[in-house]
Amino acid sequence: MPPLHNIAPNQGTFPATVASPEVASLPLSTDMSELRPPPLPSSRFIIQVGMFPITLKFEEVLYKVKVEKKGRGSSKTILKGLTGMVSPGEILAMLGPSGSGKTTLLTALGGRRLSGKLSGNITYNGQLLSGSIKRRTGFVAQDDVLYPHLTVLETLLFTALLRLPSSLTWEEKLRHVEGVISDLGLGHCRSSMIGGPLFRGISGGEKKRVSIGQEMIINPSLLLLDEPTSGLDSTTAQMIINTVKRLASGGRTVVTTIHQPSSRLYHMFDKVILLSDGSPIYYGPASMALDYFSSIGFSSAMTVNPADLLLDLANGSFSFSPGSTDAMEEGESTEQEKSLVRETLRSAYDKNISTRLKAELCNMDIVSSRTFTKGRETKAEQWCTSWRYQFKVLLQRGLRERRFDSFNRLRIFQVISVAVLGGFLWWQTPTSHIADRTGLLFFFSVFWGFYPLYNAVFTFPQERRILIKERSSGMYRLSSYFLSRTAGDLPLELALPTAFVCIIYWMGGLRPDPAAFILSLLVVLYSVLVSQSLGLAFGAILMDVKQATTLASVTTMVFLIAGGYYVQSIPPFIEWLKYLSYSYYCYRLLLGVQYSEDDRYECPERQWCRVGDFPPVKAVGLDKLWIDVCIMGLMLVGYRLVAYVALRRALS
Template identity: 70%
Template sequence: MPLCSVAPKPENDGAELESGLPKKLETFDTACLAYPAQNNSQSFLQRTLFPISLKFKEIVYKVNNERKATCFGGTSNTKEKVILNGITGTVSPGEILAMLGPSGSGKTTLLTALGGRLSGNLSGKITYNGQPFSGSIRRRTGFVAQDDVLYPHLSVFETLLFTALLRLPKSLTREAKVQHVEHVIAELGLTRCRNSMIGGPLFRGISGGEKKRVSIGQEMLINPSLLLLDEPTSGLDSTTAQRIMNTVKGLASGGRTVITTIHQPSSRLYHMFDKVVLLSEGCPIYYGLASTALQYFSSIGFSTSIIVNPADLLLDLANGIGPDFQQAANHSDNIRQDPASVREILVSAYDKNISTRLKTELCSSDVIIYNYNKENSARDDLKFEKWCTTWWYQFHVLLLRGLRERRFEAFNRLRTFQVVSVAILGGLLWWQTPPSHIDDRIAMLSFFSVFWGFYPLYNAVFTFPQERNMLKKERSSGMYRLSSYYLARTIGDLPLELALPTTFTFIFYWMGGLKPDPATFIFSLLIVLLSVLVSQSLGLAFGAILMDVKQAATLASVTTLVFLIAGGYYVRQIPPFMVWLKYLSFSYYCYKLLLGIQYDENDYYECAYGVYCRVSDHPAIKSVGLDNLWMGISIMVLMMVGYRTGSINQKKPRVLADGLEEVSEWIKIKQVHIIKKRGALEEKNRVKLVKDKPAQDKPTLMDLLWMMWKMKKKKKCGGRNLDHTLKVIKPAEALNDKEHKVQPCLKTFQRLQLCVQRINLHKRLYISRAEKKQQRRMSILESVCARAESKTERCTIQSSASHKIAHFVAVGVQAGSVPKCELMHWPKA
């Protein structure tokens, strides 16, 4: 073959894979599977090993640089930065595609895009067996990030076991999942460190290579058909890197599609790759067989006179450093020393020799239709639900994992010493305070409310920001629901967070000489614990809203300062226009409740020698009052519920945004250009994804959620619900409800585009939720299409008391065998 041509597919790839037909799983060696042949687990894992041929064409990704402030307070506009620029390629089952390039060349960005995890201004076409990215592909994809995001206090076995319990389906028994974990540990060579802790920055655990193998093992548990690895050998020695790549090579030989980025591979590692994509500043300069890369660059004038590692030569070229030239006449020394000129030559050569042929091959293979025969119907009928396990099971596993992870964290010596020492020191300072020293007792109760009102807040602020990477990793893999994680996290913290304040109160209360009554002590303890829960809830909300440790800590400091001042002890007479601050402070309610438990309105204290005064007349107590205690408890409970609800709602949009991107990938919109010609409508369609639409025409997240909720309430899309449906999915200008007159459908193309886009979204949701009525809809749409062919432009909405018909330009892709037609008809009521 010519040196500049695209590398052909390996000979062992049969005609079935070329045509997109999945091979029988028995054709793959079961010894290469992550789980050997055993009982029901073997059946599941073999059925999930679904060969995936991945193709990507003209991938372009752009980001907007942040605007910089000017000297006069304005902002300077910046242009878009191109991260990926027209990258094309394909990889088949059993192959390893390596992405090479210097730092910042776009390797990780391209890998993230191929894994369906990249959002933003992404264009191009990525197909998996000829189909776009979907939930079933996500469940068959394993993604190993560059950084090993693992819980440090869990052992290797516990890490893999909890992953298996959450990611493997509920049809497998716990014993089968445990056995599967044992086989993965043995296959990855982790038996020696099976019971060793992962380790973290503060204490030593397993080695870096073992951590990387644990990360790979987490993805091997689901037996992925597509495995993506981001620099799996970074920071490892040559021998350890060789072992990891041997493992990856074994996975690929079992029928998996493997794509990896690698920074500086050795010569031995390079020869393990089947194909190579070489990137330079986001532009491809080579795609093809790894074994023919040197010959290709030699054919365009870039060769070396010494024997070097092929990867070293490729990286030098990607950095614009040209080796010795065979054709010195065509390449001067100035070009050799100018990196920009070298890159320009390489990009031009790629466009001339590789790009054209590659696009031709991809276009010729795109016309293949993927069909499955009856022999493979069992695997084709394997429906991937959104979640592998039930909500309760996820909550149980996450709660157990959280308790095991934090068993060394909550009761560490430093934290326990801090709480106990403060309690003892406070007890000594307020040692057996007599009832006559009411000011000292009030100060003691104020210290209770301040310390346990703000100490848990600062601890809770770090909860979500510290687990941000872990939550992002596991949620992107579809391991669990956000609600199950949040509830397990908060409930798992309760026994750990409430034990220390209980110890503190028990020591401080009796040493301080407060009211020696068991009932009073128990009520005081309950109020302190309630204050701890409210404070922790506020800290969780701050962390979830900002997701940044520094910003959350700053906000917490300002809030605690305001609550401290307005708590009722330091400032007793707050101006009327600022009095509302104290009602926002949970410290104020805690302080008031502690006073109400210790004192009654009819109690007296010795205010002078031989003189007794009413407790309720004391200035400090009078400013807060001793009444309406149950109202204070209710307000604190509402604060706790509100803060926790706010924290989960602040985390939800980030996760739902990922879900919106996934949904938008299967919602296709046709931009309709209406051209009036000879009294009829002509359509000129261009299929694009929703995320490629202009920002003003893109359905928002709230639109999607609102329509989903409406579909739960209204099972029908037309008929008697037509009037209500039109109000939901159309702009206000589309129908005049007050005047029942014939209105133009939409007067401008922008309004029409927005209207049909929302109608299509609503229609797709309706079709997907009413499969039993498929035949009835087909007959209706077929009759409408037949009538529409003989009609001229009927883009009007007719509204009357007895008859309502709406004709819209139909857009989108019909589900299944529903025919495509130009006009869409909603039957009358």
């Protein structure tokens, strides 16, 4: 297979006879690390993403954020009028000290979300950012945002399935993944899990390469990288930049931030923009940077790494006295001298570079290599894959990622131990002990009304970073993700309550009727889904685990008290609380499955009493249970809709 960087931008499209891909229906037990693509003739290209050159131009980019200072709101300018252009085949490196605005500018160029006010003009082939451009843009963030329980191969393969066009078959996408793994030197860890805070996986450098590999998958026309060599040794960093250089030489536009590159890496860049406190102090060819600064009186008598000298200048750590040409040692410059150096450099930029650069950009006629029309092109390029295809891939990925988390030993032990302990406490409760039986039924409604809620609260806050990353790349529709997440949770979240009911129902001596058992199980599972829906809504609305957990605690406490068991005569002015509690409806339904109002039980003094007259049962009633089913159904749908709308708003 030819590597991705060797595919020319203007090659023909892939033959139209290729069959539409279908997600392989692989069982969860399948070891995807053993998957190998079938051999294809070497003369046949494996991929054709339809890449076309993109010329990126940005003019007078300003970015301001609001800050609180002594109780007053004010704004702080992060980017101060940045201008430049990157053409296909070029690498633009953004240099500057920490806090100079490199990542902010890169985020703006990639069309990613910024919380402040962005102004200026950023165009791609002379046009504003569109969905088609976003799907041809690769963005590698500084932090590696990956699913911890997926292997390297699974991570890249699911990315390929979602981001590569439908004209490619599953086998061809797999072959592409193998090529990326080979290019990045990840073959030795292809079957290793990514890892996370709670368990060890691949190394930090390998995670960085996987993140880059996710963007290389799509054969991007525009590649943006934020500190791609951060945390890597010099050899690995050299390999990464070599790969990026080859990608650029194939007609791609590359922009990268880099903190302190070695001399070898610096000379691989075509252009450099040097930032100091959000202001540009140099823009131009990397090879001309030292000559420029020497021409305005800033040069070093020693042979140094150009990047080191540029960073010294950006920090203002340079002597500024007549006839002095040597950089001062660290710590010698005062803050006043640093400010004077930076101000001198900004003035020199405005005089020598800024005016000329703006004139060149104004006179330059950027001709797009491909015309985008507002009708046909937008519709054709709206999404790389269909909604149904995205749903299937996301469902399979979700099942593979969460199979370890949902069925880990701790959760299984927690649920089974509670079921067994409860079974012993309510062991074969006699029919005459109706108070104990109703207590067991209320325990059903409470435990499986609150346990899923707390688990669901973590769902969207924990996946927010991944969602932002993947949605910003145009990988899939939010609706396909949301519904696949909902469907994928069903077998994983309903298995444990099923085991719980099977254990405690028969140990507790409840009604020994298969129909009653099945109905009780269905009611509990119904309550689990409603509880989970409310937890998803809390998490999506707040997008903060601590806040959502606090809200869930207050809610569960209210539902517990108003559930109809502890307080049977609620004052009228606050009685409405119980109608908000799904635990109340679940409790009523479970009572309705076990009893009817005309059933009899042995009450004190050897008498037979009517179940409907038993105070706890009489307080909730057993009539019109179908209304309870409908109300819980409305809660189920309503909470899910709220969660979806809140999630869309949080990611917009």
